[in-house]
Amino acid sequence: MDVTEDRPLALVTGAARGIGAEVARQLAEGGHAVLVTARDAAAAVAHADALVAEGHAAAGVALDVADPASVAALARELGGRPLRVLVNNAAAFADWTETATSADLEAARAVLDTNLLGPWRTVQALLPNLRAGAPARVVNVGSGSGSHGDPEFGLPTNPVSTTYAVSKAALHALTVKPAVELRDQGIVVNAADPGLTATAPGMADMGARPVPEGAASVLAALHAPAGTFTRDGETLPW
Template sequence: MADTPIALVTGAAHGLGLEVATQLAAAGMAVLIAARDVDAATAAADPVAGVEALPVSLDISDPHSVTQAARVVAETPGRLDVLVNNAAGYVDWSETASGADLAAAEAVMQINLFGTWRLTQALLPLLRRSPNPRVVNVSSGAGSHIDPDFGLTARHGAAATYGISKAALNALTATFAAELSDTDVLVNAVCPGLTATFPGAEQMGARPVNASARGVVWAATLPSDGPRGGFFRDGQRLGW
């Protein structure tokens, strides 16, 4: 166990996060999954070998919750090698910038940007002590200028808050990577692509979670000379 890499995946009681955790465990990691609902995370982890639930709730928009979770990880298992920031907030996909409820928009930003920022800050001391530390921020083509289907200027600017928050997350990724460029910590963002995690997704052309998770796992298992501060889908660099 002492030599087994330890990963933490947030927002992982179901869907993409749980699949990422499952694939990381299959790759030989000991994986902790975190969610706001501890019981749901525990039930999701129980059938999966190599995956356990963090024994406390993790709401990354809540500073106290993040501090408590970081303390638990620091105590048991006492180290961390991989952080996958998968937890995310959403709004109505028809939302536009001009008509947005800014209170709802702020709540999404508290998760997608500030929550990820907050948790990364809290766990960075542990990651710095790892021989192969990796941070993967699960982003989206919605935060890109070039994604033809879901980008910032696609669909007449719909899903405004989500796209803006993911563009901000990409900027955060690049900034953290620049700060940590002289360390062993590799920080990257990954767009998993449109994934079948909601009703009707398949009719929109979404792919199954196991296919989408592979790109996240790729970034979590990069070699020491791997890229830093990039935005990727399926291991291929994207513009943003």
């Protein structure tokens, strides 16, 4: 890990591709030094190197948020370096056609370990860095599918994608707890929905938005009041 200390440090999980990679790019373009993290160290380094080639400050490092040892290793590598922004983007998915009654619960456990416990353990491990970087911001990448009131994607009208939806609903609930606990320490914690984003072939044909728009929706939460859940800076129902 070797990034300049002349710029505020941001760390993005699951940042080697898709929304996470674009979030890292937009943070770098905004003047941050960015740690690009992913389970695949080579992919993380490759994206960081591409940012450096464009004149940005970035470094790539391995991080599996579902592995406590991996999270602890990253915290040790950071040492006492102040962290200004943490974007918990890494996510796991289950069969999109599953329902609550058909779900494989062992597969569900693995998704929850990444989507809920992953951000939880990452915030715990990097809390000294966030305190050192205060005023600091944490954004948990949530989803309208985990909302109980979003008319577009919410749970009331959508019986499928159960594991993913429940994991994101739990992440939304988790967001509120540290938001309250840490707000007087200069650390703002929010959740953001990128919206349906074209992160895979064919999704644009389904009406998905371009990846830069989804990433911008995530980063808009950096400027929202503590403990909020937003899409494009607009408050969503929990």
